Amino acid sequence: MKMAFSNPHITATAVEAQEFMDLSRRYRVTGVPKTIINDTVEILGGLPEDDFVAQAFPDLTPTA
């Protein structure tokens, strides 16, 4: 949510997985929290912020 608030290109949606079973099936949600970025990148579980950003947006993250 913070990322959406701070960047006009990002929209963040929290989905209640049990109520929206069609979406849960579409995105193969077998555990929560599960994060989907642009219908392509999948992150299962919670991550520290820096790790999340690196996994969610690998094209934007500088390589060491």
Added chain:
Amino acid sequence: MPLLADNDAAVLRQHLQPITASVDLLLFTQAFGGSESGPIAKQVLDEIASLNDKVHVVEKNFVLDTDDRTRYGVEHAPCIVILRNGEDTRMRFLGAPMGYEFVPLVESVLLAGTGDVDLTQASIDTLARMTAPTAIKVFSTPN
């Protein structure tokens, strides 16, 4: 019967006190044939809004308010869209924000009302390189 106990409401009222901007919580629901969670979402939002004068609940009809659905990209109901001073914050909640969803909702209301983002500078720098529309969906369960 309120969802929030009196002592929890008092803590939450204090938590939301730093809000300075107007926060509108648009709630899209479908009265007929819609989810049973719509009224629950409404009660959750009403109780949050009752704790701070700058927070308002605006009900939208998922079937009839098609212009607003298009404007905010709402494809499912119930859906909560958070505005700050009338501007879209791009923060959405699908379903009744109960259980584990409640805290992120409150924190999003606080974020919209204060504008205080506590991301690291590294994250801010990385996100600043973003040029394309990006949709993040986070699935969770109430318990």
